[in-house]
Amino acid sequence: MVKVLNWGVLGASNFARKQMAPAIHAARGARLVALATSDAGKARGFTAFCPDLRVHDSYQALLEDPGVDAVYIPLPNALHVEWAQKAVRAGKHVLVEKPIAMTAAEIDDLIALRDDTGLLIAEAYMIVHHPQWIRARELVQSGAIGTVEHAEAVFCYDNRADRANVRNDPALGGGGIRDIGVYTYSSVRFATGAEPIDLLARIRTENGVDTWAQVVGQMDGPSGRFTYSAMTSMRLSPRQEVVIQGDRGQMRLTAPFNPGIFGPAELDLRRPDGTRTIENWPQDNQYILQIENFGRTVQKGADYPCPLEFSRGTQAMIDRVFDVAVDIG
Incomplete structure (x- = not known):
């Protein structure tokens, strides 16, 4: 059991720079160690508070980093499931920005992958x-x-x-x-x-x-x-x-x-x-609390407050809203 969870961030989004990366950096039992971005300018916003950060020039390179235990994914919504699956198959625990998927059926696939690998996959519903x-x-x-x-x-x-x-x-x-x-x-x-x-x-x-x-x-x-x-x-x-x-x-x-x-x-x-x-x-700070709870689940087996089954219920509600929605212009 690892005592400190080493995190990588997949993409240098503004939200990751302003909220989630600092939360990982500040959370107990967590350490921010890697970032994937090909934009050196964006990387500087992260290395300003985490000077030892390893910066990879591609998402895949970060997933291949053996020093990363968990990956936070703040990519655009349509890319969430694809990169969550790639990260888990690379042996990483995954925290994915909301909505974690575009449909409830996609979350069924993530649940199956979680159960098959034993790795934690969760939506960042803070x-x-x-x-x-x-x-x-x-x-x-x-x-x-x-x-x-x-x-x-x-x-x-x-x-x-x-x-x-x-x-x-x-x-x-x-x-x-x-x-x-x-x-x-x-x-x-x-x-x-x-x-x-x-x-x-x-x-x-x-x-x-x-x-x-x-x-x-x-x-x-x-x-x-x-x-x-x-x-x-x-x-x-x-x-x-x-x-x-x-x-x-x-x-x-x-x-x-x-x-x-x-x-x-x-x-x-x-x-x-x-x-x-x-x-x-x-x-x-709900972002720090989220990272600490994620770590407790990975490191100690504690129940995670927002399991994929709960996220699936929300996505099913979103799917239903789209099904019944009338566009009034």
Whole structure:
């Protein structure tokens, strides 16, 4: 059993440079040792905080590096499954940016590969590692707000000026649903243990990608059925919010997806008598927590908070939204 997990990053994306590579560098039991990029300029953004980093000029060269135990893959969505499979076949554990695949059937293939090799393959769905969401799930499932009657989730940002962004490119698996629907759909599934039973969706598209989507329907969980609504957009001013309402109270998360960047991690529990309890977590970094949990699973056999089966449920919901969506122009 390795005491320190040596990580390589497959591609010098801005998100990897700003968030995930520093998180790997800071996490206990982890060490950032390698980066794959053919762009020396992009590599400098990583070596600035990790001077001893080995820089490979191709993805395959990094996968052939015997000093790399685990690979983080922040490539465009359409490339996730291909390179996850290549990394695992090279003997590496793999953490893949969300969405880990383009369809639920592709995740079935990854589950089979994981089970066959014994290597950890996981989606980088970081919020389930954050104490605000662990607490939200505890409160919902303990009955703190009574029986869940309704849940709503919103995630919006505006990237219309960045036409070269991969999220605006249909060939690379772009669109708001794949990029941030992962959050608005899966966060409610995580907190409530519920799954969708019927959904309606309206979307607006530009150049072959969805730029706005509204989903409504019903979900069914341990405490019964409840109504659900979600909105995602790549063309609106930034907004993040999740509200879960029960018959004896409600909870509101005001920075549920990018705490510390969008705003403070805060959970506001409100009861029918008007009393409120506000909890916050100003210091916790969900990216570091994710890397540390990944390491504990690899090194100690601990259960991973976001197994592929959970990710498959989210992708099945995304697939279903696309199946029923009506483009309203």
